Amino acid sequence: MSRKRDKKSTLRLRQQAKLFPGYILLILWCVFIFVMLGWIVIASLSTTKELFSDALLESGFHWENYAYAIKNGHLITSFLNSLLYSSASVFFSILICAPAAYGLARFHFKLNETIRRLLVVGLGVPGVMIIMPLFSIVSALNAGNSKITLIILYVVTSIPFCTFYLLPAFADISPSYEEAAAIDGCGPFRTFWTIVFPLAGTSVTTLVIFQFIGKWNEYFMALIFAGSTENMSLSVALYQLIVAMTREGGWSGMFAAVAFVSAPTIILYVLLSKKIIGGATAGGLKG
Secondary structure, three states: OHHHHHHHHHHHHHHHHHHHHHHHHHHHHHHHHHHHHHHHHHHHOOOHHHHHOOOOOOOOOOOHHHHHHHHHOOHHHHHHHHHHHHHHHHHHHHHHHHHHHHHHHHOOOOOHHHHHHHHHHHHHOOHHHHHHHHHHHHHHOOOOOOHHHHHHHHHHHHHHHHHHHHHHHHHOOOOHHHHHHHHOOOOHHHHHHHHHHHHOHHHHHHHHHHHHHHHHHOOHHHHHHOOOOOOOOHHHHHHHHHHHHHHHOOHHHHHHHHHHHHHHHHHHHHHHHHHHHHHHHHHHOOO
Protein backbone atom coordinates (compact mmCIF):
# COMPACT_ATOMS: atom_id res chain seq x y z
CA MET A 1 0.00 0.00 0.00
CA SER A 2 2.80 2.36 0.90
CA ARG A 3 4.54 1.68 -2.45
CA LYS A 4 1.30 2.47 -4.35
CA ARG A 5 0.91 5.70 -2.42
CA ASP A 6 4.53 6.63 -3.13
CA LYS A 7 4.02 5.95 -6.85
CA LYS A 8 0.85 8.06 -6.90
CA SER A 9 2.54 10.93 -5.09
CA THR A 10 5.52 10.70 -7.47
CA LEU A 11 3.20 10.84 -10.48
CA ARG A 12 1.40 13.83 -9.05
CA LEU A 13 4.69 15.63 -8.44
CA ARG A 14 5.78 14.94 -12.02
CA GLN A 15 2.48 16.24 -13.37
CA GLN A 16 2.74 19.38 -11.23
CA ALA A 17 6.37 19.84 -12.34
CA LYS A 18 5.24 19.85 -16.00
CA LEU A 19 2.71 22.57 -15.20
CA PHE A 20 5.20 24.64 -13.21
CA PRO A 21 6.35 26.87 -16.15
CA GLY A 22 2.72 27.64 -16.91
CA TYR A 23 2.11 28.60 -13.29
CA ILE A 24 5.10 30.94 -13.38
CA LEU A 25 3.86 32.68 -16.52
CA LEU A 26 0.36 32.98 -15.05
CA ILE A 27 1.69 34.48 -11.82
CA LEU A 28 3.87 36.96 -13.72
CA TRP A 29 0.91 37.98 -15.88
CA CYS A 30 -1.33 38.50 -12.84
CA VAL A 31 1.35 40.56 -11.10
CA PHE A 32 1.74 42.69 -14.22
CA ILE A 33 -2.03 43.31 -14.45
CA PHE A 34 -2.35 44.18 -10.76
CA VAL A 35 0.64 46.54 -10.92
CA MET A 36 -0.76 48.32 -13.98
CA LEU A 37 -4.25 48.68 -12.46
CA GLY A 38 -2.79 49.87 -9.18
CA TRP A 39 -0.61 52.41 -10.96
CA ILE A 40 -3.61 53.79 -12.88
CA VAL A 41 -5.59 54.21 -9.65
CA ILE A 42 -2.66 55.91 -7.89
CA ALA A 43 -2.05 58.17 -10.90
CA SER A 44 -5.72 59.15 -10.94
CA LEU A 45 -5.40 60.38 -7.35
CA SER A 46 -2.21 62.36 -7.96
CA THR A 47 -1.60 65.68 -9.67
CA THR A 48 -0.20 66.03 -13.17
CA LYS A 49 2.98 67.57 -11.74
CA GLU A 50 3.47 64.56 -9.47
CA LEU A 51 3.07 62.19 -12.43
CA PHE A 52 6.03 63.73 -14.25
CA SER A 53 8.16 64.21 -11.14
CA ASP A 54 7.80 60.58 -10.04
CA ALA A 55 6.27 61.62 -6.71
CA LEU A 56 2.86 60.00 -6.79
CA LEU A 57 0.46 60.90 -3.95
CA GLU A 58 3.06 63.22 -2.42
CA SER A 59 0.43 65.89 -1.74
CA GLY A 60 -2.31 63.44 -0.73
CA PHE A 61 -5.37 62.07 -2.48
CA HIS A 62 -6.89 64.32 -5.13
CA TRP A 63 -10.47 63.13 -5.54
CA GLU A 64 -11.23 66.29 -7.49
CA ASN A 65 -9.65 64.58 -10.50
CA TYR A 66 -12.66 62.28 -10.65
CA ALA A 67 -15.10 65.17 -10.21
CA TYR A 68 -13.36 67.07 -13.00
CA ALA A 69 -13.37 64.08 -15.35
CA ILE A 70 -17.01 63.21 -14.66
CA LYS A 71 -18.20 66.80 -15.12
CA ASN A 72 -16.19 67.71 -18.23
CA GLY A 73 -16.53 64.33 -19.91
CA HIS A 74 -20.29 63.94 -19.36
CA LEU A 75 -19.47 60.54 -17.89
CA ILE A 76 -22.69 60.16 -15.88
CA THR A 77 -24.89 60.62 -18.97
CA SER A 78 -22.61 58.36 -20.99
CA PHE A 79 -22.60 55.78 -18.20
CA LEU A 80 -26.41 55.63 -18.21
CA ASN A 81 -26.44 55.44 -22.02
CA SER A 82 -23.98 52.52 -22.03
CA LEU A 83 -26.01 50.79 -19.33
CA LEU A 84 -29.13 51.16 -21.48
CA TYR A 85 -27.40 50.00 -24.68
CA SER A 86 -25.78 46.98 -23.04
CA SER A 87 -28.80 45.85 -21.01
CA ALA A 88 -31.38 46.31 -23.76
CA SER A 89 -29.26 44.71 -26.49
CA VAL A 90 -28.43 41.70 -24.29
CA PHE A 91 -32.08 41.25 -23.27
CA PHE A 92 -33.43 41.28 -26.82
CA SER A 93 -30.53 39.17 -28.12
CA ILE A 94 -31.34 36.41 -25.63
CA LEU A 95 -35.06 36.80 -26.31
CA ILE A 96 -34.47 36.15 -30.01
CA CYS A 97 -31.48 33.81 -30.04
CA ALA A 98 -32.46 31.40 -27.24
CA PRO A 99 -35.63 30.12 -29.02
CA ALA A 100 -33.75 30.10 -32.34
CA ALA A 101 -30.93 28.00 -30.89
CA TYR A 102 -33.44 25.68 -29.23
CA GLY A 103 -35.32 25.16 -32.51
CA LEU A 104 -32.11 24.41 -34.41
CA ALA A 105 -30.91 22.02 -31.72
CA ARG A 106 -34.19 20.15 -31.27
CA PHE A 107 -36.00 20.09 -34.60
CA HIS A 108 -34.60 18.68 -37.83
CA PHE A 109 -35.90 20.30 -41.01
CA LYS A 110 -34.59 20.97 -44.51
CA LEU A 111 -33.01 24.37 -43.82
CA ASN A 112 -31.54 23.40 -40.46
CA GLU A 113 -28.03 22.75 -41.75
CA THR A 114 -28.19 25.74 -44.08
CA ILE A 115 -29.08 28.09 -41.22
CA ARG A 116 -26.23 26.69 -39.13
CA ARG A 117 -23.78 27.34 -41.95
CA LEU A 118 -25.11 30.86 -42.39
CA LEU A 119 -24.50 31.46 -38.69
CA VAL A 120 -20.89 30.36 -39.12
CA VAL A 121 -20.54 32.68 -42.12
CA GLY A 122 -21.98 35.50 -40.03
CA LEU A 123 -19.39 34.80 -37.34
CA GLY A 124 -16.61 35.06 -39.92
CA VAL A 125 -17.60 38.48 -41.27
CA PRO A 126 -15.63 41.30 -39.58
CA GLY A 127 -17.81 43.99 -38.06
CA VAL A 128 -15.91 46.75 -39.89
CA MET A 129 -17.02 45.35 -43.27
CA ILE A 130 -20.72 45.85 -42.55
CA ILE A 131 -20.46 49.39 -41.17
CA MET A 132 -20.84 51.11 -44.55
CA PRO A 133 -23.90 49.08 -45.66
CA LEU A 134 -25.50 49.65 -42.25
CA PHE A 135 -24.72 53.36 -42.45
CA SER A 136 -26.34 53.55 -45.89
CA ILE A 137 -29.49 51.82 -44.64
CA VAL A 138 -29.72 53.95 -41.50
CA SER A 139 -29.17 57.14 -43.52
CA ALA A 140 -31.84 56.15 -46.03
CA LEU A 141 -34.30 55.59 -43.19
CA ASN A 142 -33.22 58.87 -41.55
CA ALA A 143 -32.71 56.96 -38.29
CA GLY A 144 -29.21 58.08 -37.42
CA ASN A 145 -28.03 59.36 -34.03
CA SER A 146 -30.68 57.42 -32.13
CA LYS A 147 -30.55 55.20 -29.07
CA ILE A 148 -33.12 52.80 -30.54
CA THR A 149 -31.15 52.47 -33.79
CA LEU A 150 -27.96 51.57 -31.96
CA ILE A 151 -29.75 49.00 -29.78
CA ILE A 152 -31.32 47.38 -32.89
CA LEU A 153 -27.92 47.23 -34.60
CA TYR A 154 -26.33 45.69 -31.52
CA VAL A 155 -29.05 43.02 -31.38
CA VAL A 156 -28.88 42.21 -35.10
CA THR A 157 -25.10 41.92 -35.18
CA SER A 158 -25.15 39.69 -32.07
CA ILE A 159 -27.54 37.09 -33.48
CA PRO A 160 -24.95 34.80 -35.17
CA PHE A 161 -22.69 34.53 -32.13
CA CYS A 162 -25.46 34.24 -29.53
CA THR A 163 -27.38 31.60 -31.48
CA PHE A 164 -24.30 29.54 -32.28
CA TYR A 165 -23.07 29.78 -28.68
CA LEU A 166 -26.35 28.45 -27.24
CA LEU A 167 -26.73 25.56 -29.70
CA PRO A 168 -24.63 23.03 -27.72
CA ALA A 169 -26.28 24.07 -24.45
CA PHE A 170 -29.77 23.15 -25.68
CA ALA A 171 -28.53 20.09 -27.57
CA ASP A 172 -27.13 18.64 -24.31
CA ILE A 173 -30.50 18.85 -22.52
CA SER A 174 -32.39 15.55 -22.51
CA PRO A 175 -35.70 15.54 -24.48
CA SER A 176 -37.29 13.65 -21.59
CA TYR A 177 -37.96 16.97 -19.87
CA GLU A 178 -40.12 18.11 -22.76
CA GLU A 179 -41.85 14.75 -22.96
CA ALA A 180 -42.73 14.87 -19.26
CA ALA A 181 -43.99 18.44 -19.64
CA ALA A 182 -46.14 17.46 -22.64
CA ILE A 183 -47.70 14.63 -20.63
CA ASP A 184 -48.60 17.17 -17.94
CA GLY A 185 -50.29 19.34 -20.56
CA CYS A 186 -47.60 22.01 -20.84
CA GLY A 187 -47.44 23.69 -24.25
CA PRO A 188 -44.21 24.10 -26.28
CA PHE A 189 -43.84 27.82 -25.52
CA ARG A 190 -44.30 27.38 -21.79
CA THR A 191 -42.11 24.26 -21.77
CA PHE A 192 -39.23 26.16 -23.30
CA TRP A 193 -39.31 29.23 -21.04
CA THR A 194 -40.15 27.49 -17.76
CA ILE A 195 -38.23 24.20 -18.09
CA VAL A 196 -35.66 24.08 -20.92
CA PHE A 197 -34.39 27.67 -20.72
CA PRO A 198 -33.58 27.51 -16.97
CA LEU A 199 -31.70 24.23 -17.53
CA ALA A 200 -29.34 26.10 -19.87
CA GLY A 201 -28.95 28.86 -17.30
CA THR A 202 -25.19 28.49 -16.83
CA SER A 203 -24.44 28.96 -20.52
CA VAL A 204 -27.00 31.75 -20.81
CA THR A 205 -25.47 33.56 -17.84
CA THR A 206 -22.01 33.34 -19.37
CA LEU A 207 -23.31 34.61 -22.71
CA VAL A 208 -25.08 37.51 -20.99
CA ILE A 209 -21.85 38.52 -19.25
CA PHE A 210 -19.78 38.29 -22.45
CA GLN A 211 -22.34 40.25 -24.47
CA PHE A 212 -22.83 42.88 -21.80
CA ILE A 213 -19.10 43.56 -21.49
CA GLY A 214 -18.68 43.49 -25.27
CA LYS A 215 -21.41 46.08 -25.81
CA TRP A 216 -20.20 48.12 -22.82
CA ASN A 217 -16.75 48.47 -24.41
CA GLU A 218 -17.95 48.81 -28.03
CA TYR A 219 -16.72 52.00 -29.68
CA PHE A 220 -16.97 52.10 -33.47
CA MET A 221 -20.71 51.60 -33.98
CA ALA A 222 -21.52 53.84 -31.01
CA LEU A 223 -19.39 56.62 -32.51
CA ILE A 224 -21.08 56.42 -35.92
CA PHE A 225 -24.72 55.78 -35.00
CA ALA A 226 -25.04 57.59 -31.65
CA GLY A 227 -22.25 60.13 -31.46
CA SER A 228 -24.09 63.16 -30.06
CA THR A 229 -23.55 64.22 -26.45
CA GLU A 230 -26.98 63.07 -25.26
CA ASN A 231 -26.65 59.65 -26.94
CA MET A 232 -22.91 59.12 -26.46
CA SER A 233 -21.73 55.83 -24.98
CA LEU A 234 -19.09 55.61 -22.28
CA SER A 235 -16.33 54.39 -24.58
CA VAL A 236 -16.85 57.31 -26.99
CA ALA A 237 -17.00 59.81 -24.14
CA LEU A 238 -13.78 58.38 -22.68
CA TYR A 239 -11.94 58.68 -25.99
CA GLN A 240 -13.03 62.29 -26.49
CA LEU A 241 -12.09 63.13 -22.91
CA ILE A 242 -8.66 61.53 -23.30
CA VAL A 243 -8.01 63.56 -26.48
CA ALA A 244 -9.13 66.78 -24.77
CA MET A 245 -7.11 66.22 -21.61
CA THR A 246 -4.03 65.20 -23.59
CA ARG A 247 -4.15 68.54 -25.38
CA GLU A 248 -4.76 70.44 -22.14
CA GLY A 249 -2.15 68.48 -20.18
CA GLY A 250 -4.64 67.15 -17.66
CA TRP A 251 -3.09 63.71 -17.37
CA SER A 252 -4.33 62.99 -13.84
CA GLY A 253 -7.91 63.68 -14.94
CA MET A 254 -7.39 61.36 -17.88
CA PHE A 255 -6.34 58.50 -15.60
CA ALA A 256 -9.33 59.25 -13.36
CA ALA A 257 -11.63 58.86 -16.37
CA VAL A 258 -9.95 55.59 -17.34
CA ALA A 259 -10.36 54.23 -13.81
CA PHE A 260 -14.00 55.33 -13.67
CA VAL A 261 -14.86 53.66 -16.98
CA SER A 262 -12.92 50.45 -16.26
CA ALA A 263 -14.31 49.91 -12.75
CA PRO A 264 -17.74 48.39 -13.73
CA THR A 265 -16.29 45.70 -16.00
CA ILE A 266 -13.54 44.80 -13.53
CA ILE A 267 -16.07 44.49 -10.70
CA LEU A 268 -18.33 42.39 -12.93
CA TYR A 269 -15.49 40.00 -13.77
CA VAL A 270 -14.45 39.68 -10.12
CA LEU A 271 -17.97 38.98 -8.86
CA LEU A 272 -18.99 36.62 -11.65
CA SER A 273 -15.69 34.94 -12.54
CA LYS A 274 -16.87 31.51 -11.32
CA LYS A 275 -20.02 31.70 -13.43
CA ILE A 276 -18.02 32.76 -16.47
CA ILE A 277 -15.61 29.83 -16.14
CA GLY A 278 -18.44 27.41 -15.28
CA GLY A 279 -20.50 28.45 -18.27
CA ALA A 280 -17.56 28.24 -20.65
CA THR A 281 -16.78 24.69 -19.56
CA ALA A 282 -20.36 23.45 -19.16
CA GLY A 283 -21.17 23.16 -22.83
CA GLY A 284 -21.34 26.66 -24.18
CA LEU A 285 -18.05 26.31 -26.09
CA LYS A 286 -18.22 22.66 -26.96
CA GLY A 287 -18.59 21.18 -30.38
